[in-house]
Amino acid sequence: MRISFTVNQQPHTVEVEPRVLLVDLLRDHINLTGTKVGCDSGQCGSCVILKDGISVKSCALLGVQADGAAITTIEGISPAGTMNPLQVAFQAAHAVQCGFCTPGMIISLTDLLVTIPHPTEHQIRAWLAGNLCRCTGYENVVRAVNAAQQIAASEAHFLPMSAMRHFYDSYVGVLNGSDLTALVERYSPDAVLTTFEGIVTGHEAIRSYFEDGRMGAENAIIATEKFIEFGDSIYTESSVRTAHGLAHTYHAFVVQDGLITHQFAGVK
Amino acid sequence: MIVAPGTSVALTPDPNSKIKIVITTPMQHFYEEHVTLLDARDFEGLVRTHYQPDAQVMSNDYQVRGHDELIRHFAKYTGLMAYLQVISTDKWVEGDSTFAFEATARTQWGVGRVHDAFWLRDGLIVRHFTGAIPATRFLR
Numbered sequence: 001m002r003i004s005f006t007v008n009q010q011p012h013t014v015e016v017e018p019r020v021l022l023v024d025l026l027r028d029h030i031n032l033t034g035t036k037v038g039c040d041s042g043q044c045g046s047c048v049i050l051k052d053g054i055s056v057k058s059c060a061l062l063g064v065q066a067d068g069a070a071i072t073t074i075e076g077i078s079p080a081g082t083m084n085p086l087q088v089a090f091q092a093a094h095a096v097q098c099g100f101c102t103p104g105m106i107i108s109l110t111d112l113l114v115t116i117p118h119p120t121e122h123q124i125r126a127w128l129a130g131n132l133c134r135c136t137g138y139e140n141v142v143r144a145v146n147a148a149q150q151i152a153a154s155e156a157h158f159l160p161m162s163a164m165r166h167f168y169d170s171y172v173g174v175l176n177g178s179d180l181t182a183l184v185e186r187y188s189p190d191a192v193l194t195t196f197e198g199i200v201t202g203h204e205a206i207r208s209y210f211e212d213g214r215m216g217a218e219n220a221i222i223a224t225e226k227f228i229e230f231g232d233s234i235y236t237e238s239s240v241r242t243a244h245g246l247a248h249t250y251h252a253f254v255v256q257d258g259l260i261t262h263q264f265a266g267v268k
Numbered sequence: 269m270i271v272a273p274g275t276s277v278a279l280t281p282d283p284n285s286k287i288k289i290v291i292t293t294p295m296q297h298f299y300e301e302h303v304t305l306l307d308a309r310d311f312e313g314l315v316r317t318h319y320q321p322d323a324q325v326m327s328n329d330y331q332v333r334g335h336d337e338l339i340r341h342f343a344k345y346t347g348l349m350a351y352l353q354v355i356s357t358d359k360w361v362e363g364d365s366t367f368a369f370e371a372t373a374r375t376q377w378g379v380g381r382v383h384d385a386f387w388l389r390d391g392l393i394v395r396h397f398t399g400a401i402p403a404t405r406f407l408r
Contacts, residue, residue: 194361228331
């Protein structure tokens with residue numbers, strides 16, 4: 001059967017046999033192996049993904065049941081190279097031991113914090129009844145959820161992300177990758193990019209600007225510490241890994257009709 | 269950028285910057301007029317002659333839109349910040365419709381860096397982004 005759906009905001013149309021499980025479709029056909037297969041029988045929760053924003057066990061669904069759906073896997077829960085507040089909290093609270101259950105835990109708890117923004121410890125533990133940790137590291141997971149709420153509050157936003165946040169995260173993902181064409185397509189044809197190295201206008205000039213070693217793994221945004229949106233505008237402060245070490249940068253964007261019309265960038 | 273009476277604007281180029289600062293460009297004149305109006309605390313004049321009716325000013329701390337909000341914002345924010353003296357404009361870049369600068373400034377909390385970026389439509393600001401390194405990081 002031919003089905004169409006989005007995975008981490010990217011559209012996919014695939015031919016899939018009706019018997020194929022969603023988890024296998026994601027792992028084997030779309031090569032997103034962050035989603036784990038543990039029990040393969042709907043018990044352990046290692047394969048949890050978001051389907052239309054709701055956490056589900058992807059080994060308990062057929063791939064064809066994803067037709068028309070918006071799927072989010074652990075790879076898409078935050079832009080490439082960055083972590084959302086829950087992931088930061090997992091790291092800080094040492095909530096990861098062998099790590100096999102972690103993708104499912106993160107996805108499940110993302111749904112929890114959207115459904116119950118300030119859960120009690122009892123609610124956290126009850127929610128995690130469907131996620132088994134063979135290392136039995138539940139205590140630190142509960143601590144991480146509490147810490148994540150504080151981190152999220154300090155940044156004044158949390159999932160589900162706004163359209164502007166989605167746009168920004170997608171932009172960062174493309175910037176951190178090496179798809180120059182996809183990056184340039186984020187800009188309007190007459191976009192203006194203003195930096196202290198100069199001002200460039202239009203697709204060709206912007207392409208040349210980024211071709212000159214300003215994208216990809218060697219120049220990646222590894223964390224966005226501040227993200228503020230207002231109307232059609234975004235202001236961010238980010239840490240960027242460069243060949244010369246870590247740099248702290250600020251960016252301002254004007255985004256109209258889904259395209260960047262103006263961007264300002266500087267180094268703190 | 270907010271300034272108060274007694275402000276001086278020194279267009280000192282950063283020796284490490286590749287940007288050559290030209291003092292007499294139209295954007296530079298616009299910027300100096302901007303500072304002069306702030307210096308005079310003429311917020312009404314500043315907003316109505318320098319900002320489009322739908323202009324936005326955005327920073328970490330505040331986001332305001334439209335003339336009336338901007339006038340109230342400039343009056344309130346300048347009042348909160350006892351003074352801000354621009355010591356030097358360290359980086360400057362301008363084009364047909366945008367300009368941006370980084371400056372070193374002194375406030376009641378110490379000396380630090382501020383950065384501002386502007387997009388102009390028909391000669392008036394339509395989007396203004398501003399930020400600073402937190403005061404606690406530059407107390408001296």
